[in-house]
Amino acid sequence: MSSTQMSCTVFIVDDDEAVRDSLRWLLEANGYRVKCFAAAEEFLQHYDAEQVGVLIVDVRMPGMSGLELQEALIARKAPLPMVFITGHGDVPMAVSTMKKGAVDFLEKPFNEADLRAIVARMIDQAIELADQAAQQRNHEQVLSRLTAREQQVLERIVAGRLNKQIAGDLNISIKTVEAHRANIMEKLEVTTVADLMKIALAKTGEN
Numbered sequence: 001m002s003s004t005q006m007s008c009t010v011f012i013v014d015d016d017e018a019v020r021d022s023l024r025w026l027l028e029a030n031g032y033r034v035k036c037f038a039a040a041e042e043f044l045q046h047y048d049a050e051q052v053g054v055l056i057v058d059v060r061m062p063g064m065s066g067l068e069l070q071e072a073l074i075a076r077k078a079p080l081p082m083v084f085i086t087g088h089g090d091v092p093m094a095v096s097t098m099k100k101g102a103v104d105f106l107e108k109p110f111n112e113a114d115l116r117a118i119v120a121r122m123i124d125q126a127i128e129l130a131d132q133a134a135q136q137r138n139h140e141q142v143l144s145r146l147t148a149r150e151q152q153v154l155e156r157i158v159a160g161r162l163n164k165q166i167a168g169d170l171n172i173s174i175k176t177v178e179a180h181r182a183n184i185m186e187k188l189e190v191t192t193v194a195d196l197m198k199i200a201l202a203k204t205g206e207n
Helices: 017-029 040-046 066-075 089-100 112-143 148-158 163-170 175-186 193-204
Strands: 007-014 033-036 053-058 082-086 103-108
Touching: 007 017, 007 040, 007 089, 017 033, 017 112, 033 040, 040 066, 040 163, 053 066, 053 112, 066 082, 066 089, 082 112, 089 103, 103 112, 112 193, 148 193, 163 175
Parallel strands: 007 033, 007 053, 053 082, 082 103
Antiparallel strands: none
16 A cells, blocks of 8 residues: 555444444554544534545434435535445445445445455545645646736637637737737746646636
């Protein structure tokens, strides 16, 4: 296991203390960092979206269910791969959770080898999501360096407008548009329009 994988946290949310303890023992024995919660509400109070991790959650719990927790995390746009465990699983429920982004769905008693494999896969996914989030924050930071006018020019470049058209849109000269384009490229530290588009579209979630 790499140091990056070891820095990830496996969150366990289950109202059954015996299940929490067995999962913790299994995963810590395999080198994972584990945090356990007896309720979904408690987990949400402590969860930090910038913390790289994965979630193992029971479907049926007193109070907020695992399915409701999934909905809450989706609403937060939390980059958290998750797998459901339950003693009451059925096919429609499995299909529903996975359509909403769950990595897998396991019935109790679950196969330990299968769970280890799933956790390893989820952690790889969590690392990838964290990298994407960091890249997104970096894009937003570099875009904030642009002036209001440069933002206007960039929006039109992304829309496919030519320099002459941008000049007409903003009632400025073509040379001024060219100067703004050069400044934008320099500030964003890109050398091609393709790289410029990649950063601009990433901010809007279109990339």
